[in-house]
Amino acid sequence: MLLDPNYLRDRIRTVPDWPQAGVQFRDITPLLQDPKTLRVLVEQFVFRYMDQDIDLIAGIDARGFIIGAILAHELNVGFVPIRKKGKLPYTTISEEYELEYGSATVEMHSDACKPGDRVLLIDDLIATGGTMMAGKRLLERLGAVVVEGCAIVDLPELGGSALLREGGLKLFTLVDFAGH
Numbered sequence: 001m002l003l004d005p006n007y008l009r010d011r012i013r014t015v016p017d018w019p020q021a022g023v024q025f026r027d028i029t030p031l032l033q034d035p036k037t038l039r040v041l042v043e044q045f046v047f048r049y050m051d052q053d054i055d056l057i058a059g060i061d062a063r064g065f066i067i068g069a070i071l072a073h074e075l076n077v078g079f080v081p082i083r084k085k086g087k088l089p090y091t092t093i094s095e096e097y098e099l100e101y102g103s104a105t106v107e108m109h110s111d112a113c114k115p116g117d118r119v120l121l122i123d124d125l126i127a128t129g130g131t132m133m134a135g136k137r138l139l140e141r142l143g144a145v146v147v148e149g150c151a152i153v154d155l156p157e158l159g160g161s162a163l164l165r166e167g168g169l170k171l172f173t174l175v176d177f178a179g180h
């Protein structure tokens, strides 16, 4: 049976005015909480990537860790974390990127991947695209081939997915929400 296109979208919770007034937060935790929904979610990514010769999955702090680690297990590949600044214990490389106000930094262990590794980048959501673009830059600095960036949710009106595609990153997302 084909999946109803709204199956996942209908199970994402929208929390108004969180973490600040005017923001509609798209909460993916209900997708993880229900066993059937979690299986459906993971299988969307498994079917997409099972024949793409992925060597490694890089998940972005923090919700990208959850789905990324499950997917890595399913594809029988390794998982590496891309973390917010100051969380990783070993030698790191870092990339700073702009937020609406100020900046943020993400880091990766300097031995997280090898030149030529085909890496899939994963997060829960793409908004401005800054976080995923910084992740792509980290991986490419280590010589990885970033096969694709993927996420559960895209907020296309914030322009991130368009920007990432213009920057040369192929993208795969499961649910689009217009508006923020």
Ligand code: HSX
Pocket: 060, 061, 062, 063, 123, 124, 125, 126, 127, 128, 129, 130, 131, 132, 160
């Ligand atoms: C949120 O911000 C999500 O979990 C992502 O990690 C990130 C997406 O924002 P953006 O960098 O695309 O604007 O915490």
